[in-house]
Amino acid sequence: xxxxxxxxxxxxxxxxxxxxxxxxxxxxxxxxxxxxxxxxxxxxxxxxxxxxxxxxxxxxxxxxxxxxxxxxxxxxxxxxxxxxxxxxxxxxxxxxxxxxxxxxxxxxxxxxxxxxxxxxxxxxxxxxxxxxxxxxxxxxxxxxxxxxxxxxxxxxxxxxxxxxxxxxxxxxxxxxxxxxxxxxxxxxxxxxxxxxxxxxxxxxxxxxxxxxxxxxxxxxxxxxxxxxxxxxxxxxxxxxxxxxxxxxxxxxxxxxxxxxxxxxxxxxxxxxxxxxxxxxxxxxxxxxxxxxxxxxxxxxxxxxxxxxxxxxxxxxxxxxxxxxxxxxxxxxxxxxxxxxxxxxxxxxxxxxxxx
Amino acid sequence: xxxxxxxxxxxxxxxxxxxxxxxxxxxxxxxxxxxxxxxxxxxxxxxxxxxxxxxxxxxxxxxxxxxxxxxxxxxxxxxxxxxxxxxxxxxxxxxxxxxxxxxxxxxxxxxxxxxxxxxxxxxxxxxxxxxxxxxxxxxxxxxxxxxxxxxxxxxxxxxxxxxxxxxxxxxxxxxxxxxxxxxxxxxxxxxxxxxxxxxxxxxxxxxxxxxxxxxxxxxxxxxxxxxxxxxxxxxxxxxxxxxxxxxxxxxxxxxxxxxxxxxxxxxxxxxxxxxxxxxxxxxxxxxxxxxxxxxxxxxxxxxxxxxxxxxxxxxxxxxxxxxxxxxxxxxxxxxxxxxxxxxxxxxxxxxxxxx
Numbered sequence: 001x002x003x004x005x006x007x008x009x010x011x012x013x014x015x016x017x018x019x020x021x022x023x024x025x026x027x028x029x030x031x032x033x034x035x036x037x038x039x040x041x042x043x044x045x046x047x048x049x050x051x052x053x054x055x056x057x058x059x060x061x062x063x064x065x066x067x068x069x070x071x072x073x074x075x076x077x078x079x080x081x082x083x084x085x086x087x088x089x090x091x092x093x094x095x096x097x098x099x100x101x102x103x104x105x106x107x108x109x110x111x112x113x114x115x116x117x118x119x120x121x122x123x124x125x126x127x128x129x130x131x132x133x134x135x136x137x138x139x140x141x142x143x144x145x146x147x148x149x150x151x152x153x154x155x156x157x158x159x160x161x162x163x164x165x166x167x168x169x170x171x172x173x174x175x176x177x178x179x180x181x182x183x184x185x186x187x188x189x190x191x192x193x194x195x196x197x198x199x200x201x202x203x204x205x206x207x208x209x210x211x212x213x214x215x216x217x218x219x220x221x222x223x224x225x226x227x228x229x230x231x232x233x234x235x236x237x238x239x240x241x242x243x244x245x246x247x248x249x250x251x252x253x254x255x256x257x258x259x260x261x262x263x264x265x266x267x268x269x270x271x272x273x274x275x276x277x278x279x280x281x282x283x284x285x286x287x288x289x290x291x292x293x294x295x296x297x298x299x300x301x302x303x304x305x306x307x308x309x310x311x312x313x314x315x316x317x318x319x320x321x322x323x324x325x326x327x328x329x330x331x332x333x334x335x336x337x338x339x340x341x342x343x344x345x346x347x348x349x350x351x352x353x354x355x
Numbered sequence: 356x357x358x359x360x361x362x363x364x365x366x367x368x369x370x371x372x373x374x375x376x377x378x379x380x381x382x383x384x385x386x387x388x389x390x391x392x393x394x395x396x397x398x399x400x401x402x403x404x405x406x407x408x409x410x411x412x413x414x415x416x417x418x419x420x421x422x423x424x425x426x427x428x429x430x431x432x433x434x435x436x437x438x439x440x441x442x443x444x445x446x447x448x449x450x451x452x453x454x455x456x457x458x459x460x461x462x463x464x465x466x467x468x469x470x471x472x473x474x475x476x477x478x479x480x481x482x483x484x485x486x487x488x489x490x491x492x493x494x495x496x497x498x499x500x501x502x503x504x505x506x507x508x509x510x511x512x513x514x515x516x517x518x519x520x521x522x523x524x525x526x527x528x529x530x531x532x533x534x535x536x537x538x539x540x541x542x543x544x545x546x547x548x549x550x551x552x553x554x555x556x557x558x559x560x561x562x563x564x565x566x567x568x569x570x571x572x573x574x575x576x577x578x579x580x581x582x583x584x585x586x587x588x589x590x591x592x593x594x595x596x597x598x599x600x601x602x603x604x605x606x607x608x609x610x611x612x613x614x615x616x617x618x619x620x621x622x623x624x625x626x627x628x629x630x631x632x633x634x635x636x637x638x639x640x641x642x643x644x645x646x647x648x649x650x651x652x653x654x655x656x657x658x659x660x661x662x663x664x665x666x667x668x669x670x671x672x673x674x675x676x677x678x679x680x681x682x683x684x685x686x687x688x689x690x691x692x693x694x695x696x697x698x699x700x701x702x703x704x705x706x707x708x709x710x
Binding site for chain 2: 111177
């Protein structure tokens with residue numbers, strides 16, 4: 001049910017793992033490897049507990065993505081991102097430094113985790129999904145860099161550290177974001193086989209990060225500041241600004257696993273609902289979250305006159321709508337049965353997260 | 356030797372052409388179609404002259420890319436760009452308007468013309484090269500939008516019109532640039548067959564527009580303002596900032612025509628030399644060009660303390676180096692013989708251009 005981590009970049013998580021998995025690309029059931037296995041179940045299990053003793057799928061979990069199991073996947077993602085940003089000497093040092101400053105900062109890695117989880121769910125191999133997982137994270141990070149710019153949201157703090165244009169300068173921040181976009185597509189093309197799958201992944205990621213999705217959502221989000229509150233406009237913004245990238249993460253996981261059209265449809269519906277829930281919780285955290293835990297300033301939305309769920313429909317209705325979205329997300333992946341436990345746990349994280 | 360324009364987007368250049376070419380994708384020699392044919396020879400021929408009377412390849416030409424023949428290709432490119440930016444209703448109107456304001460402004464279209472010329476030279480079909488030609492133009496235009504931003508080169512005039520952030524606002528300009536990058540890759544993926552060719556084109560364009568090429572060149576160009584003049588640093592900047600995109604234009608033309616490795620190597624060498632010549636002429640025009648004809652303010656480089664060829668090696672040596680580069684560019688495509696006349700004419704345009 002769970003793939004062992006076999007990607008070259010993450011084979012050193014546990015020395016014993018790489019000894020056990022001699023042939024690159026072999027797909028093994030988790031149970032075949034006992035406690036050497038690393039699984040993506042997002043459960044808040046006791047790190048001292050022996051994995052062998054856990055035979056049931058976990059459908060609920062505390063609001064954390066920082067269990068030892070998920071940490072292992074996250075470490076694999078971080079190591080792959082590190083590898084993909086070892087740029088040659090034609091990249092100026094300060095540009096490379098700015099890219100890596102943002103991209104390698106400790107983060108939840110929610111989007112790449114969704115890619116890997118969807119890939120496993122559809123019977124794929126982690127190593128096939130890792131380039132797309134990293135590409136999505138690159139696109140996400142470019143959007144953070146540019147959104148934080150003075151001409152956009154004008155934020156000085158992100159993940160507990162100065163934003164890119166504060167740490168470096170505005171021109172470097174613009175260029176670091178600009179560089180991450182083609183780097184994302186190059187990462188997929190250079191590391192994904194066959195070419196038909198690489199092309200499909202690039203095509204879907206390009207649409208999701210293009211003028212009608214990610215960029216369009218941000219453009220409307222800026223433009224509709226101080227406009228009359230309106231739920232339909234708000235959801236249209238977040239379906240594009242947040243939802244598109246979460247949804248395409250799941251689809252890339254499926255595509256790299258050779259998923260069927262029906263499987264991809266389920267993953268899309270899960271992603272769309274998850275995306276709206278994620279944004280509602282984001283808005284609530286901006287009102288009540290702990291700035292220290294979140295690593296960024298809160299209360300910015302109201303200050304900037306942004307449309308938020310609490311402002312448009314009230315806090316209680318926002319919480320209710322987030323719960324409904326999560327229920328619908330979980331319902332969308334019912335066809336996968338018990339195997340979808342990791343995605344259910346990720347949904348639980350999204351609704352219960354505190355940062 | 357010359358393909359007739361058969362791309363759907365450009366089939367209406369001459370009504371008689373589309374009647375003659377019934378089957379999409381047919382490749383015809385220019386002579387088969389007499390004066391209905393459109394050829395890319397970049398020559399400054401008399402518009403009233405009958406094409407049938409011209410049987411020789413043109414190896415020299417006046418410094419213009421605005422002959423009726425090239426205008427027809429340019430019109431085809433413009434119509435294809437227009438088609439690819441008919442964005443759906445999820446793209447905010449002001450964002451779509453900003454993208455089209457920049458992308459559809461009258462321009463030389465040098466890069467897409469290089470794609471089409473290289474494609475024809477390698478026996479390809481215009482319709483196969485048009486998506487890549489438009490993608491390169493999108494990347495070029497995104498780089499212009501972002502380079503013009505206040506935090507970068509801070510330019511207010513481009514192609515005789517207010518730059519994007521002046522016409523709209525800074526956030527919209529950043530987002531229009533951001534949107535053009537994925538749109539370029541989507542344009543290739545959605546319109547290029549087979550997937551192996553689409554993937555190869557995306558991979559090469561992604562590298563050329565990434566942190567070690569286009570973006571790296573711009574980053575160093577900004578960083579090295581007021582530095583001690585140094586020819587090696589200067590050429591390293593322009594090899595990446597200008598040369599990479601010109602070179603990849605030629606390679607995409609070749610790739611979409613199924614060019615051999617040897618052909619692609621020749622095209623690359625031509626592009627690298629053409630790129631340096633182009634930049635030297637750009638620097639000279641910034642010193643002595645007519646702002647009205649160029650459509651932008653001149654004298655900006657010296658004001659900004661930028662390293663330029665005239666500043667580093669003097670004006671006369673700059674002219675000499677540009678001529679050497681053009682000679683080497685033309686020498687690089689010797690293997691193609693007479694068929695390379697359009698690329699020789701394009702090289703002549705680059706060295707003799709006044710805007």
